[in-house]
């Protein structure tokens with residue numbers, strides 16, 4: 137399915153929209169797509185990171201595991217989630233729930249909106265790199281479908297850790313990049329004010345990424361959240377039906393090919 | 399207000415490893431150790447280029463490391479070249495310079511190595527090749543190394559050194575993390591050994607993928623090992639970060655490194671570990 141983009145937006149506009157305060161929250165999106173969501177907390181080691189929400193739900197009567205990065209709505213929640221930047225414990229929770237989904241043979245839907253993994257002292261001490269690495273390593277061979285949707289920011293390894301499965305879709309107003317345009321401009325041109333220019337060069341828009349086969353499709357957005365939910369549900373239903381036709385080893389092999397091409 | 403400061407800076411984060419440590423050692427001069435700040439005559443560093451005071455291993459090119467690490471080596475994929483997927487301005491010039499400086503086609507040297515009786519796949523990242531950043535060819539070479547090692551039932555040893563992603567290759571640099579991780583997983587599933595050796599600096603996307611996926615994770619003394627750069631952490635959290643936060647010794651204390659091995663012992667230690675894991679060394683053959 138290809139989105140019907142009414143008018144062409146610049147990369148900088150898409151970046152602004154992706155980061156907009158108006159973006160729907162993780163919980164709103166989860167409750168719009170799934171019925172009976174039950175949140176499951178904790179990484180079973182030490183912590184429960186608020187920046188990654190996970191749990192079980194029904195999708196058109198089918199049991200699924202849902203994982204979503206969460207930027208929060210209130211000031212308090214935003215501080216607690218570091219504006220949606222997960223701690224290592226968040227990635228350990230997501231991996232725990234993905235392995236649980238594999239045990240019970242239900243698909244995983246990951247909803248991603250994060251500027252990246254949290255760069256903090258405790259995040260370093262608790263092994264941020266190891267936590268992401270372990271996700272990439274394990275998800276590469278889980279025997280259940282993993283479908284990701286980037287609905288706002290898709291920042292670097294922190295986003296990839298939840299977008300390394302069978303399908304990756306992006307909302308029309310979302311971005312996916314190796315680092316922020318500001319960081320990119322600062323490193324390469326020593327001038328973070330050239331972020332808009334960087335956004336163009338980086339090819340971080342859904343359209344560009346679809347051309348490069350980094351993503352599999354674009355979710356059309358509209359003012360009506362209801363309409364967005366409907367579009368997402370239609371896409372998920374089709375993808376799940378298609379992926380269900382594959383044997384577990386075919387599924388893993390196709391996932392392998394998906395990333396091997398890069 | 400920390401809340402707003404944090405909001406402002408989270409979008410700006412990027413990784414930058416210690417520039418000073420990358421400066422080339424001028425010959426015939428006194429040089430300062432970037433870790434303990436003592437000065438030494440360059441010849442005092444010896445063949446291993448190690449600080450006589452604190453054992454910090456100075457940054458060396460992959461080919462310099464190869465000289466004292468292996469008994470024999472047959473190089474792989476030395477002519478692959480990046481397609482420059484973003485057609486990034488001045489990137490070709492930067493690549494040419496790095497190729498001359500390191501005698502490599504990209505930021506990793508790969509091949510089949512022999513140490514004592516052990517044959518294995520060996521990768522050595524080069525911190526002098528655009529800060530050891532991970533480009534598509536870096537990823538391709540490492541992936542092919544694992545694929546070949548899997549086919550030929552060989553263990554893999556990988557020396558990591560990286561400032562993180564190759565900005566000039568954008569999202570394609572990021573995709574290497576997933577691509578390599580898959581190859582490491584397949585290698586692992588066949589029961590083969592993978593040893594990583596973290597050298598100064600190992601950061602960003604390399605830390606967040608294959609550097610931390612080894613069955614055994616070794617590090618050189620005082621090597622910087624981390625995910626985010628120190629400056630990024632300080633800008634984001636508005637708190638001072640201790641200087642040794644990302645020293646390998648601290649990372650070991652937190653449980654993410656198996657052992658610190660000085661350069662002079664590396665070859666022997668690797669040979670011993672490879673032998674310990676080789677088929678036929680167990681009681682049941």
Ligand SMILES: [Zn+2]
Nearest residue numbers: 431434449452
């Ligand atoms: Zn020293």
